[in-house]
Amino acid sequence: MNWFxxxxxxxxxxxxxxxxxxxxxxxxxxxxWQQLDYVFCSDDYLLEMNRSFLQHDxxxxxxTFGLSENKEVIEGEIYIxxxxxxxxxxxxxxxxxxxxxxxxxxxxxxxxxxxxxSAAAKKAxxxxxxxxxxxxxKKFV
Numbered sequence: 001m002n003w004f005x006x007x008x009x010x011x012x013x014x015x016x017x018x019x020x021x022x023x024x025x026x027x028x029x030x031x032x033w034q035q036l037d038y039v040f041c042s043d044d045y046l047l048e049m050n051r052s053f054l055q056h057d058x059x060x061x062x063x064t065f066g067l068s069e070n071k072e073v074i075e076g077e078i079y080i081x082x083x084x085x086x087x088x089x090x091x092x093x094x095x096x097x098x099x100x101x102x103x104x105x106x107x108x109x110x111x112x113x114x115x116x117x118s119a120a121a122k123k124a125x126x127x128x129x130x131x132x133x134x135x136x137x138k139k140f141v
Contacts, residue, residue, distance in 0.1 A: 006041035008082040012097055017140045021101075022108055025132050026074050029112040034068065034075040036111070038104065043083040061085055062103050064110040071113065078107035098133065105132045 001019045003010070012018070026033050043059050050056045050063060061084035068075035080103055089099035109128055110116075116125045 002035075002037045004037060004039045006039050006079075007045050008040050008042045010038075010040045010080070010082055010100060012100060014140075018101070018104070021132075021136050021140050022105065024135070025105055025108060026112065029109075030072070031112055032073045034073050036074055036108070037077045038107075039077060039079045040082050041079055043081050046079055046081040046084070049079060059084055061088060062107050064107040066111050068111075074108070074111050076107075076111045078104070078111075080104065080107070101136060102129050102133060105129055 001015075001022065003015060022036070023033055046061075046063060047057075047059055050058065050060055053065075054063070059081070061081050063079045065077045065079075066075070067077065080100070082100070085100050085103055086096055089096045092099065106125065106129055109125060109132075114125050114128060115121045
């Protein structure tokens, strides 16, 4: 797993623990881990990507690009706006690190095949994120 800072830093320590947690979550989904890159950026950076690649003209906290043709293999790039994560954490009255971890596992779950385009799919995705976060707090904190 690689961490890149496009124009922002995630402000999180313990990268090795985060990677171990994410790998364990991928294993739970019976996926083979090949390559996963997280790119941390600003709202403006991710907005431009959203416009250029997805033709969406709005801010988002995450954009996930799956790069594997094999659905059993995790290979991708996940772009995360630390600005949006920080704002969402404040809005939801949750610690920044918790929200950042939620968004990180959210991107991983997309690569595992989870969708969030409907109300039912969003509910299932949120439940799976909550399970992953529960395991994080039990095992890694």
